[in-house]
Amino acid sequence: MNNSVSIAVTGSGGSGAVTTGLILLQAMAKAGYYGYMSRTAGPQIRGGESAVMMRFSNRPVHCGDDRFDVLLAMDWHKLERFADEIPLDGNSLIFGDSAAGDIPEILTASGAAFTALDLQQTARSIEGGRANMLGLGSLARLLGLSGDTMRQALQATLGKKGEHIIAASMACIEQGMGFDIGDHGQLQLPSSAAQDSHWNISGNEACGLGALRGGVRFVAAYPITPASDILEWLAPRLEKLGGVLLQAEDELASVNMITGASFGGVPSLTATSGPGLSLMMEGLGLAVASETPIVAIDVMRGGPSTGIPTKSEQSDLNLALYGFHGDAPHLVVAPLDISDCVFATHWAVCLAEQLQTVALVLSDQSLGQTRAVMDKPPHAELPCQRRIAHVQDIDVSQAFQRYQLTGDGVSPMSIPGTPAGMYTADGLEHTERGTPSSMASDHDAQMRKRRDKLTAYNYGSTWARIDGNGPVAIISWGSTSAVCREAAERLASMGIPARVISLRLLLPLNHRGINEVLQGCSSVVVIEQNQAGQLYHYLHAEQVLPPHARSYAKPGPLTIRPGEVVTLISGVINDE
Amino acid sequence: MNEMVKPKDYKTDIKPIWCPGCGDFATLSALTKTLAYLGLPKHEVAVVSGIGCSSRLPAYIDSYGFHGVHGRALAVAAGLKAARPDLTVIAAGGDGDGYSIGGNHFLHACRRNMDLTYIVMDNHVYGMTKGQPSPTTEPDWVSKLTPHGSGLRPFQPLAIALSSGAGFIARGFAGDPLTLTRLIVDGINHRGFSFIEVLSPCPTFRPEQKQWKQLARPWQQEATSDPIEAAMRIHSDDGMSTGLIYQNNLPPWQPGTMPARDLASIEQEFLV
Known part of the structure; x- marks a missing residue:
């Protein structure tokens, strides 16, 4: 997915980097784009440096890109803390404050083009002016956002702070939109119909x-x-x-x-x-x-x-x-x-x-x-009913059998307040009634019940998400799976079709489902964000991986990027 | 006494695991008498416990019960009461369960002041693990685990409850079941967290506790609502005075009451 633009904003405590990001995210949302904004902060409770890392597109965005097109740095304070998280290159732009001193070497080494803007100085000339709002104006211009869209986003984000704050911020944004930042039309996304059915949610x-x-x-x-x-x-x-x-x-x-x-x-x-x-x-x-x-x-x-x-x-x-x-x-x-x-x-x-x-x-x-x-997450229609013992269902001739052995292992549960349903729940091994028991027969029956009710259940097709259908299989889970799905799209466009198995249900494991989806795959790579290869070893122990399956496991905190997966899979293909 | 129900109606047919002469029988009996006296429907009562000899109690009461893990009875009870304020929720257990492994929950249950009754059957020993010192054991009591005694000053349950904000603090004695029943009745009727420590002798590991019969006696004064006065009485006592020592009608925990909304309107908040 190359139709996206990635922007980072950094600044020391109080510089408003996070606010800048929240307003820009809202403005891009108002303009009809999809967005993604992660954040990172130093260890200070208050007054610490922070960074927001955004990516926008006219298609849904589920992870960060490999690099950033633009860095807006409110100042250079402790910027090195974020350097690893904000990869820049010769095609990147850096906007910094002309009053902030010399740009750090770690940034110039990237080859990114630097433009100094008069943020602090101009802010002082505007009543209630803030440097971050001037920077935001420049970003708005770069992205082709209108003043009207910016005003709507301000209202949605800072509306509670009062009209004078909105007015001062808007004055800054307008000034910032007037800064000469050169022509970077390539960063403007294809126009998108403004719409308000999208959600902004963490x-x-x-x-x-x-x-x-x-x-x-x-x-x-x-x-x-x-x-x-x-x-x-x-x-x-x-x-x-x-x-x-x-x-x-x-x-x-x-x-x-x-x-x-x-x-x-x-x-x-x-x-x-x-x-x-x-x-x-x-x-x-x-x-x-x-x-x-x-x-x-x-x-x-x-x-x-x-x-x-x-x-x-x-x-x-x-x-x-x-x-x-x-x-x-x-x-x-x-x-x-x-x-x-x-x-x-x-x-x-x-x-x-x-x-x-x-x-x-x-x-x-x-x-x-x-x-x-x-997009608004659809409302899933899921069976969601606890099996309850109602008073009319209860056999009053004996004590309530809370842990009764049933065909599917799930026993009706009486809820306090239900006459005749009294029982004592127990963490000790117990009989069907719930009375503590150390007898082998009770342990065996109750252990089977607790296991079988989970293995017999039909979890349907949502146990995993399967994308693509190539001879290379990528197995992943959680946040990393979104990265793998984007990588697979890029690989497909390079002529390397891959299928991505994103495991949503990790326990109980759907052995048969995994076996079926791995049919015909020549290579299997398990990708995850930890040192030990926890998923890889789990799947191996469960005997669902072919012997040649590989592990790509990398601890945090730097998230795995789509380009990393593309390089990895290309290498796997070349090895074969 | 309610005409319709008798204490035995609140007993299950499960035989207690307790040793002959165990003080915990007195609490079981006082509790069934209390439930009968108050005429509480069995299905509207829940007795919650942790682990230990005394924590076996719920299975012996014909009400709803939860026999959880060691030390967490008050946490289970707090969750149950918060979710189901209509129920009468009683937590019960021993001194190891409540004052050692569950000590933190005890402090915060006193602070939270939910409308719960907490009964601790205190025998100054771990019985189920066969005789180790508990937080209330005397420092020079010798056991296999502590050949020189624990050397630790005993935990002061009443003083801790008081300083943590409990509004109903009492001490009962297994050898005086009538007073114990009255305390549990008053504890359940008290609006807020009521704490009843019960001197509950262990004939197996602490046979010398037979002497408690001679030592236990009522507090010399009526209960006070003044925490400073209560603190003075508790700290000048030898741990053998029984009855209600402190009652103060502090506001009990209540759920919040923001105006109702439906989920669909909450979801609207996310619209761009």
């Missing part, structure tokens, strides 16, 4: 929305980067929908709180990141054993330990698959792009409810904290 908000669509009405969680946005988005909205969000004292509490709420009949969810998921493992096992449906979203970040909280990695797969003690059958689902965060979370909630088990959702920072302008 991956974390999309996960929150998926939870609400799935019927989640109780959330308990402990704040953690980069998952807290999910909770902050949900807190007021859950309340308006009649639900509750509790801030827990720790992750041990959050997972047990949602288990309690779900026992009470309310679909429940928590959201965390790697360290929190580690703390939750015992509680998640309790939900598996007590067959209490719950969902935990892990917005993965760099690990191990505290790792890199603000940046992305796909390194919690092993934890999600294998972190439980004992044999604890459960579900692991991963959204394939920002839009899919809505569907994948919705689906996870429905699967947990239907199968009375734990569903883990593996998102990551590069999905969660990135905003996209996209």
Whole structure:
């Protein structure tokens, strides 16, 4: 996909780099384009340098490009921190402030053309003027955005700050649009019909929305980067929908709180990141054993330990698959792009409810904290009903058999408040009634029940997304799969057809489905964002990969770029 | 006493695993008496516990129950109560479960002040793992695990509950079931978090606790609503005074009440 333009904005704390990005994203959205805006920040809580990295197109955008066309630097402060994340080359443009001093060598070394703009100086001449708004004006001119579109975007983004702020910002944008930045018509995208049915949403908000669509009405969680946005988005909205969000004292509490709420009949969810998921493992096992449906979203970040909280990695797969003690059958689902965060979370909630088990959702920072302008995610019609024992269904001649052995392994669950449905849920191995038992026969029967209900279920066609149909197969998951899909498009245009298998359901694994889709493939490459090749080793252990399958595994925080995958696959082809 | 229901109606047919003479039988009995006295429909009560001898209690009560993992009873109970405020939710467990592995949840349950009743059957020992010191064990109590004693000053449950914001604090004794029943009745009726510590002797690992019968006695004064006065009484007590010590009608946790909206209107927020 070459019909896209990529722009980065950087600046020290207070320079307004993020605001600039948010307004530009909104303006491009108003002009009818699709957009993608990831962000990165230094470690300071306040006043630290930050960067936004945007990509626009008249086609949907699901990941960043290989390079940036334009860098707008409000200043040169600690710019080296972002240099790796903002690749520039001889065709790139750099706009900087003429008052900011000499351009750092790390930037000039890229060969990018530098244009100095009088940002600070001009801003001082405008009442309430801000340098970032002048820079924004220059970007608007570069992209061919009209003053009217900029005014609409300002209103949508800064409207709450009052008319005087809008007026001052607009005056700056107009001045910035008048700066001489040379002629760069090649950066203008084909015109797009202005339209207002697109959505502007982050991956974390999309996960929150998926939870609400799935019927989640109780959330308990402990704040953690980069998952807290999910909770902050949900807190007021859950309340308006009649639900509750509790801030827990720790992750041990959050997972047990949602288990309690779900026992009470309310679909429940928590959201965390790697360290929190580690703390939750015992509680998640309790939900598996007590067959209490719950969902935990892990917005993965760099690990191990505290790792890199603000940046992305796909390194919690092993934890999600294998972190439980004992044999604890459960579900692991991963959204394939920002839009899919809505569907994948919705689906996870429905699967947990239907199968009375734990569903883990593996998102990551590069999905969660990135905003996209996209088509409205369709409303999926999913079976989403917990099997409930109603009073008229209950045999009153005996104690309620909560863990009754049934054909499909799912037992009717009575909800507190239901007469004659009283039972005690238990994390100890138990009889069909729920009474603790250490007998081999009970353990065997209940273990089979908990396993078979997951393996017998028909997950339909949404277990994976399959794109393309070439002899080269790329298997990936989560955010990296979007990169692979774009790479496959480029490869196809180069005459190298590839098929991309983007795994949405990681556990239970669809062995037969993977075997079928790998039929006739001469090469298989497993691509993922972690050091150990966690998916690769998992698939090998599950015996779904041919012996010659290769692994391309790279830890974060630098996301894998489409061009990297193109080079990799081209190399694989040449090797053969 | 409600005419229609009897304490035995709240018992299941499951036989407790407890040793003969275990203090926990008294709490079980006091709890079924309480439920009968209050006439609470069984299906509108949930008893939640963690792990340990006393945490086996829910299976013996014919209500809804949740026997979870070690130390997390209060978290399960808080989630259940927040999601289902219509239920009477009682959390129960032991001193190891509540004060050691679950200590953090105890502090925050007191702070959160949800309308829950928390009963801790305190025998100053880990019974289920066969006799190790708990947070309330005397520092010089010798066990296989601690040949010189733990050397640690005992945890002060009532003082901690008070300083953490609990609005109902009491101590019961397994040897005085009538008072214990009254405390549980009052605890359930209290609007907010009610904490009832129960001296619950362990005849197997702490046979010397037979002496508690001689040592336990009522508090010398009526309960106070003044936290400073309560703190003075608690800190000058030897841990053997029983009854309600502190009650203060602090505002209990309530869900928020923003005006209702439907999901479709929430989704409109994302439109460009």
